[in-house]
Amino acid sequence: MSAPTPPKISGAGMLYVVSRIASKDMSEETYLKWYEEDHIAEIMQTSGIKSAVRFKNTNLDADKPYMVMYPMEDLGFTQGEEFKKIKVHSNILPGGGPIYDLADIDVRYYSLTQTYDPKGPTKPGKVKLINTAGLSPNETISDNEFDNWYRQEHLDELAKVPGYLRSTRYNLQYYRTNAQSRALKGLPARAEDIAIKTPPRFFAVHEFDTDDIDIKALMATVETDWSKRIMGNLAEPFEGNFWALKGSFGDKTFFQEAR
Known part of the structure; x- marks a missing residue:
C-alpha cells in the first residue's frame, strides 16, 4: 500500500495518535519507555511541536488503548522535512524496531475549530480525565446546524457536569493507518496491516478534573430535543471514549490561550 498524498x-x-502493541516481543513497559523517553522526547525537540499529552483508555477491552495528542500552532509543520525525519528505530525497541513492526498505530490530523473555556482560560495541569467524541452527522443535519448545536447548546450543557473544565473541537483533515505510515517511511507492506474505516469528520475533547465522570449527568446533556435530533442522525462510525491522563510533556499546554 502506498502512502496517499495528503491535502x-x-x-x-x-x-x-492511537495505538496498540502488535508484537509479543514488546511489553507495555518497553513500549511506554520508548514512547516517553525516546519518541516524545525527540518530538519535543522539533521546532513545530512543543507539547504532548499521553492517555490510556479506561476501557480495558479497547482495541487501541494508548493515545497521545500533540497540539501545534501550524499543522503544516507535519508536511515538512523536519517532521518526516522523526525516527522509527530505537535501541529501546526489540530488535531496534521499526516501531511499525511492533505496534499498530493510527494517526489523525485535526484542525482546531473551537476552544470553550466557560470559566476563563484553564491553566495546564488540571485535567485528569477526558471524554472524546467523534461524530459525523448524516445528510439530514447540515454542518452548520451541527456546529450551532455545539456552540449554542451542547457545550453549555456539558459545563454542568461535575468536574468539567473545558472543551476543544476539531475537523478531520487527514489520517494515516499503520500501513500508510510504513509506506511513508519507505518500509515494505505487510499482510497483517488492517485497513480502518474513515474516522468521524468532527471530533471533540472534553476535559475533566476528576478521576471519574458522572455518567448520569453526562448522559443528561443529550436529552434535549435538539440533542436527540443530532444523535438520531449520526452516520457511522461513532466514537465515544474515556481516557485517563498518564503524562504531560514539553510545555504541557493544550490550546489554553484564548481564541
Missing part, C-alpha cells in the same frame, strides 16, 4: 494543511490543530 495541503495549515493552521492550529493537533495530531491524535
